Amino acid sequence: MADIAVKSGRVIDEAAARARVLTGFKFRDTAFRWLTLSAAVIVLLLLGGVIATLINGSIPAFKAFGFRFLFTNVWNPATGQYGAPAAVYGTVITSIIAMVIAVPIGLGVAIFLTELCPHALRRPIGTAIELLAGIPSIIYGLWGLFVLAPFLQQHVQPLLIGLFAKVPVFNILFAGPPYGIGLLTAGLILAIMVIPFVSAVSRDVFDTVPPLLKEAGYGNGFTTWEVISNIVIPYTRVGVLGGVMLGLGRALGETMAVTFVIGNADVIPTSLMAPGTTISAAIANEFTEAVDELYTSSLIELGLILFVITFVVLSISRLMLMRLERQAGR
């Protein structure tokens, strides 16, 4: 009896200890879950806070102008009339110019690094490209203003004007006078800033292509070009698109570099060489001296529009990346 009692006592002790340990695990798991959950929720709350602030700040402007704000091309603090089209136009056009230049170059860099580059050079070139992403935008702005703009003004823009003088459409897009700064210069600067994003993401997704596929291609007598265009690009199409979208997100929101070289005129120019403005440049330029409520509110509404544009672009890119991940897991 006594033996059993002792034994069962030990059994009870062991069971209790086991239960304690298990509860401990469970507790730690629960705590960990809540910790990570709250981290995720904080991000959502912050995002919600930003949206709420922007919406709240734009109410006076929305009350005054309604949806006319989006369609009336006027920005006149002297009379208290505000509208977004010029800034939205500049934002979109400079981003398009940037993507047209940056996507082929960024893809080229990524293809070279993953498929063609000698191993010894991969790291230095990759690092150099990524360093481009690390340069502060104000430095790009200064470089653009002091080096790139005068160069474009003296050598490139007169050439473009002469070259396209008799070509329809292009003679409007490349009409003088060559100021050196303007939409085209801003687009160029943005392109340089976006290239590292496109090339880094593309390189990473190119690395996800199974070697087996490529070897099969080479086994069938494909040239390197055929392997890249028929296997690598189709396999990673969506991922590359995601990288492009991330770059586009950066181009849309870039402020300082653009402010320096875009010319800051509240107009919708037909020529790419004419000065224009972007949403972020307008906000950065005018916010500090914007005194009355409607002025500030209009600037905040511009910010809200930019937020919506960027949000849509980035959401699309996230969706595409998710599709790629599913594809890779298949």
Place this chain on the structure above:
Amino acid sequence: MSFKTLAKVGLIAGAVIGAVVAAEATDISGAGATFPYPIYSKWAAAYKTETGDSLNYQSIGSGGGIKQIEARLVTFGATDKPLEVADLDKNGLVQWPQVMGGIVPVINLDGIAAGSIILDGPTLAKIFLGEIKTWDDPAIAKLNSGVKLPSTAIAVVHRADGSGTTFNFTDYLSKVSPDWKAKVGSATAVQWPVGIGAKGNEGVANNVVQTKGAVGYVEYAYALQNKMTYTKLINGAGKVVAPTAGAFAAAAANADWAHAPGFHLILTNQPGDASWPITAATFILLPKQPKDEPAAKAALKFFAWAFDKGGPAAESLDYIPIPAAVVTLIKKTWADDVKGADGKALVN
């Protein structure tokens, strides 16, 4: 005890008392206009060594300065664009001009020396409206007989950022050109009919220097420091004047401050033969009943010191001190309007 020892003891005692005073020194905080920042910080440094009181001025722009003083987050606010009397009353503020500067048109034309081109207000307005497109336009030639003007196209450069400089410049153009007033108007940022926008005085200066045929406007100090070609102007009295410290001071002295409630007066196009037409003052905003009375009192002491002793420092940075007659008016306003919680004036 020798005289030397006495002096030493005196010195040490002085240092100790000085340290105690410094420890009890008041911190004055201010925020606002960027234009007067260099002189406010220079004054603050000199004032701190003299009295121990320190001034912390954040140059966040006039808009920010006005918002911060309305919310009573700082001891004083600073703005380049004076507030209307109604706004002052609504927010319980007093306002006065603290220091002045001049704005000058700058140009970049081959073979044209500083001050050898004369412009008048209406012509300047037409240039900035884009109606006068080349330098050999008859309107410019008429004002400059004897000067060989090139046929270069005019490239207009203006400020891109909101600024008191733009406010005063466009205010001047509005006063001299009905056309400008109707089409553009005056504000810290306006819808410019032509030209490119550059950031800050340095941006405008740089773009004018880089572009042949350019015309822009910058603060006098920038034109001097960058050795830029400025123009002379024909003022309201019809006289040709060059931008000089004397011409700016004349504009301030000839202005009718006594009949300007709340010192709401813009110094452009003031009467007088010697007045430079684009002169600008920058203003201080202070609550009539400050929450932090010691800080407000210290701020008023600082500004009085700046009026009395800060002139040479201002001139060394190409600012223009406020004329003595106006300072008397300002000090009277302080005594009349700035009251403590007990209803008594903070300073006499």
